[in-house]
Amino acid sequence: MRVFFIALGLMLWGLVASAFEIEEDRWFRSAAETGALHILSSTDTAVFAPLIEAYQARNPGVSVHYVVTNTQALFHAIADEQADFDLAISSAMDLQMKLANDGLALSHQSPATARLPAWAHWRDQLFGFTQEPVVMALSRRALGAAPIPETRQDLIRLMRDHPDLFAGRIGTYDPARSGAGYLFASQDARQSDTFWRMSEVMGGLSPHLYASTGAMLDDLQAGKLILAYNVLGSYLADRLKTWPDGEMVELRDYTQVLLRTAFVPVTAQRPDLGRGFLDFLISHAGQTLIDERTGFSRIDEAALAEGPHLRPIRLDPGLLIYVDPLIKAGFLDEWAAAVLRR
Incomplete structure (x- = not known):
């Protein structure tokens, strides 16, 4: 029994x-x-x-x-x-x-x-x-002679100056599908208005959207992407052990740190x-x-x-702002208008 x-x-x-x-x-x-x-x-x-x-x-x-x-x-x-x-x-x-x-x-x-x-x-x-930097990953070979950006302003200029290079070859999280991706995007928006300008430029280059860091890094290593924005540094660091062409960039204007x-x-x-x-x-x-x-x-x-x-990213009630359903819906609409152009 x-x-x-x-x-x-x-x-x-x-x-x-x-x-x-x-x-x-x-x-x-x-x-x-x-x-x-x-x-x-x-x-x-x-x-x-x-x-x-x-x-x-x-x-x-x-x-x-x-x-x-x-x-x-x-x-x-x-x-x-x-x-x-x-x-x-x-x-x-x-x-x-x-x-x-x-x-x-x-x-x-x-x-x-x-x-x-x-x-x-x-x-x-x-x-x-744990504390983990949220970084940009790129392929040095795919980037070619273009400079490695050190700030988001650098990245905006680079994408604007080389649209043919970056079109269809940028990866980032889809905040509508990924909880971590939504966290990173909403905290980016809290940090600086530069995020929205960068998102609009990315949106004009037909970026690929992902639900995980692993999937982004897979496509970056396979040559489908030149760069991936807002990936977990811990996952990238592990890949770099056997991927000499990869580069981790902690942007100098600010780099978010996830707990x-x-x-x-x-x-x-x-x-x-x-x-x-x-x-x-x-x-x-x-x-x-x-x-x-x-x-x-x-x-x-x-x-x-x-x-x-x-x-x-501090563990405090400020995190609850973007979890509010109305604020989240408004943020995702604004993001879609910038990145998806709808």
Whole structure:
């Protein structure tokens, strides 16, 4: 009878999980399981596997179920479907902030969370555990003799001066399809009016629009693009290890810095395990592993101080402005008018 109820519970959990689109679904099984931690994440399994394995080495009785989906699906899974994951991890800071602000995150305080700088957590509910520059990627060979732009003004001039070179060969996020892409675009608009002028110039060159950094980098490496705007620097850095033609550009007028964030949902079945894994991520051991094994960068105030052009996207209520449905609809309309010319 006990086996029956365990099987029934797993089947019902699977039905809940399958209500949203799943990109990856993997169990990291413990040989002597005493509990199971369920994580919903927008980060690829291959990137997170070293962290999960290191966590399990310290907690050998815990199996980990790691489910990957996109940032918008993650938001709706928690907000609308009450999916019972023990930890939610996403690169879409604004959507994470919305979930926490709407009362869907449990509070958590520990010695590990107390060591985070004020800009890397919010209300003891939402916690940053990586900082990643949002950069421009380009192919030096495809760019030819044209100069590498150092600012957005440089990029605007370059595109205007060489329309034949760039037509149909620029990639950027589609903010209507990507939560991270919408975050980057809306924060660009907050930083400078230059974003709209740049968007209009890009729009006149028939840019390709993407839902992920990985897809943009694939086309850039394949020669379909010359440059990709607003890609995650951590993903690009990993590609550059085996791609000598690639170039990462941190624009000097400003370079946004994303915080990958995590929280324990109120629907968690094992909030104790969610909190424990969160503490591991922001512990010294976890942060060291993030630096050494994932391609991401740890939370590091000193590194930000050394780069005055680096602008962290702060975990504060300002993120909620562009999540408002009316403001978001207006922004996307304005973006479509500039980039899609409609």
